[in-house]
Amino acid sequence: MIARVLEAAGLCTTSISLVREHTEKIKPPRALFVPFPFGSALGRPNDPDLQHRVIRAALDLLSQPAGPVLRDFPDDESGTEPAAPVQASAVAAAMDGADVAMETTQMRRYHEQWAERTGRTTVGLTGIAPARFRGVIRFLEALADGSEADMRERPPDVPLPVYIRRCVDDLKAMYYEARMTMKPEASGEDIARWFWGETALAQLVRRVKDRMEAAEDPAMKGAAFGIAR
């Protein structure tokens, strides 16, 4: 949709398509259909050669004077990653009763190494520094226990259900990046199975999700689905 607006304004566009059936209907001027899952539009992380081949194939379409043009990227590169991530409900929880705050502190050490080594982190949606995540854990524990909890860091224009989700997203991102330090070869699926199956945080997130689902506020119920399912 955006490509069509940009093109109509005088810009020459080329797009990556992940769902051929949708692209056939929407008809962006030029699109390259790739066989990769959502979250991997350019192929594989840390595979600049493949990324360059995808980009080159997409940029080559710019020479097409008129569209819609929808071309396929050779799909011998689809790899073995599953098309969609494993969800909480598909993983049995192997542990119970562990101390989430202690675990979070442990993860933070691995996460610091990750941030140092890669020079980046995707933790940051709440703006709360990982060193203060114990406060976020206390907040989630209070919610899971059914208390009326809130965070003083929550900006007034961010509704509570949205903020809860950002707290969970930040913690999950820290755990996932920590796991990539612990097990550099782990796939996305390995990490999701570890998180939902073996961490105390995941058990807490499940309890928060159950509370949110049972809430009367539809926004709270809706947000539950985005935290665990």
Added chain:
Amino acid sequence: MPKLDRLPEVNRNALLTFPAPVNDGAPCSPLAKPLSACRVALVTTAGLHMRGDVAFVSGDQSYRVIPSATPGGEILQSHSSIGFDHVPFQRDMNVTFPVDRLRELADRGTIGSLATNFYSFMGAQRGWDRIQSETAPAVAKALLADGVDAVFLTPT
């Protein structure tokens, strides 16, 4: 995506029932010069933004400006859907937002130059009214003002 017939049923159905609008034909602005002379911009619908910028919420039809020189560590993704794997983006931003790859192409002279600013929208939209009437035209205007010739759009 892999071909839909290779997906689990729940994922296939979610995609097949998605209300993609049906358009006739496509607008066209042919490239007026060789790629090696073009100024190129990146526009993504992966819900990216700069650290500290306003995060996207579901169905958000606004956009965020990401200067093309922004270091990877300053870019966050608030399209936090659990419907896709975030690990590839956590490992390498370029798998969704290939800033480093485009810079390499500019350094090699394959493309002329990079736009001053790149732009990001939210993914998984089910409404496009504001994008069509307001926010995408605003991005088009800003790109043209920056002298951009060609735009590469990447999804989540």
